[in-house]
Amino acid sequence: KNEVEQSPQNLTAQEGEFITINCSYSVGISALHWLQQHPGGGIVSLFMLSSGKKKHGRLIATINIQEKHSSLHITASHPRDSAVYICAVDRGATNKLIFGTGTLLAVQP
Amino acid sequence: GAVVSQHPSWVICKSGTSVKIECRSLDFQATTMFWYRQFPKQSLMLMATSNEGSKATYEQGVEKDKFLINHASLTLSTLTVTSAHPEDSSFYICSARGDRPIGNQPQHFGDGTRLSIL
Numbered sequence: 001k002n003e004v005e006q007s008p009q010n011l012t013a014q015e016g017e018f019i020t021i022n023c024s025y026s027v028g029i030s031a032l033h034w035l036q037q038h039p040g041g042g043i044v045s046l047f048m049l050s051s052g053k054k055k056h057g058r059l060i061a062t063i064n065i066q067e068k069h070s071s072l073h074i075t076a077s078h079p080r081d082s083a084v085y086i087c088a089v090d091r092g093a094t095n096k097l098i099f100g101t102g103t104l105l106a107v108q109p
Numbered sequence: 110g111a112v113v114s115q116h117p118s119w120v121i122c123k124s125g126t127s128v129k130i131e132c133r134s135l136d137f138q139a140t141t142m143f144w145y146r147q148f149p150k151q152s153l154m155l156m157a158t159s160n161e162g163s164k165a166t167y168e169q170g171v172e173k174d175k176f177l178i179n180h181a182s183l184t185l186s187t188l189t190v191t192s193a194h195p196e197d198s199s200f201y202i203c204s205a206r207g208d209r210p211i212g213n214q215p216q217h218f219g220d221g222t223r224l225s226i227l
Contacts, residue, residue, distance in 0.1 A: 033215065041147075041200050042220035086152065096143075097216065099152040 003027050006087050006100035013107050019074040021103045023087030026068065030092030034061050034072045037084040037102070046072070046085075077107045112136055113205045115219025123227055124195060130188045130222045132203030139205035142186040143216060144178060147200040159186050193226045200224070 004025045013019050023032070034046040047054050047061040049070070054061050058077075063070040074081055087100040112135040120128055132142055141160050145153040157173075159165040159180035167173045175197075177189040186205075190197050200223050204216040 031215075035218070040220070041202070041223065043202060043204075043218035045215050045217060048215040096155055096158065097153075101152050 002101070003098050004087055004089055004100040006085075006103050008103060009101065010104045011106070013077050013105070015078055015107055015109050017077050017107075019077050019081075019105065019107075021072045021085050021087075021105070023070045023072070023100055024068060025070075025087075025089050025098075027089065027091060027098070029089040031090040032063055032070050033088040033090065033097065034070075035086040035088060037086060039083070043086075048090075074105075079107045079109050082106050113139075113203065113217045113219045115203055115222055117222060118220060119223045119225075121225045121227065122193065125192055126226075128190045128193055128224060130190075130201055130203070130224075132186045132188070132205065132219050134184045134205040134207070134217070137205075137207045137217075138183040139186070140183065140208045141206045142180055143204045143206070144176070144186075144188050145202045145204070147202060147221075153202060156188075190224065193224070195226045198224055198226045 007022045031048050031050045033048050036044045036046050049063050058075045060073040084102040084104050086102045088097040114133045114135055116131045143158050144156045146156050147153050155168050156171045157165045157167045157178050159178050161180050161183050165178035180186040200221050202221040204218045206214050206216045
């Protein structure tokens with residue numbers, strides 16, 4: 001079993017829909033990252049969080065440390081949101097990230 | 110926000126050639142840099158961690174003589190794929206992390222280098 005599990009693996013949505021991507025992990029962490037990877041390959045760090053909730057524009061990330069679970073929400077989705085979204089956890093001691101397998105999101109106009 | 114520049118973005122070369130990839134932090138001091146490899150439709154795989162001024166720490170299974178990493182300054186790390194072969198073809202991504210302000214800092218990623226060995 002992977003230490004970081006994401007669901008769903010693939011997600012197709014219509015423009016304007018509210019989207020949720022989930023991440024569960026089984027190890028102790030110091031922080032959790034949500035990353036966005038576009039088809040060209042470049043990675044953008046969306047959030048780093050260790051508790052509670054963060055919001056940036058149409059993106060919201062939440063984390064429940066007790067339940068070892070995080071969610072990434074996209075409100076009013078747009079085709080430009082189409083990308084792979086990756087959850088990664090930081091174990092802290094070495095700052096190595098453990099990555100989930102990613103969620104491929106396609107938002108159709 | 111913090112910017113990491115990776116160069117080149119795309120390389121095609123003949124088998125046996127050595128290829129150098131640069132990773133620069135443009136507006137912060139990167140005390141730690143990470144090099145990742147990504148195969149198609151797979152997640153990132155950490156190859157090595159480098160701290161400025163010291164030898165890189167390689168992950169199990171990564172040949173340090175094959176993948177030479179230099180982190181000579183707080184803004185530059187390089188990965189050299191020596192005597193590259195077709196099986197080295199992959200997408201290589203670096204990330205950089207500073208230590209200011211003190212505390213857990215995020216990693217900032219480069220745009221990646223797509224390496225194709227013929």
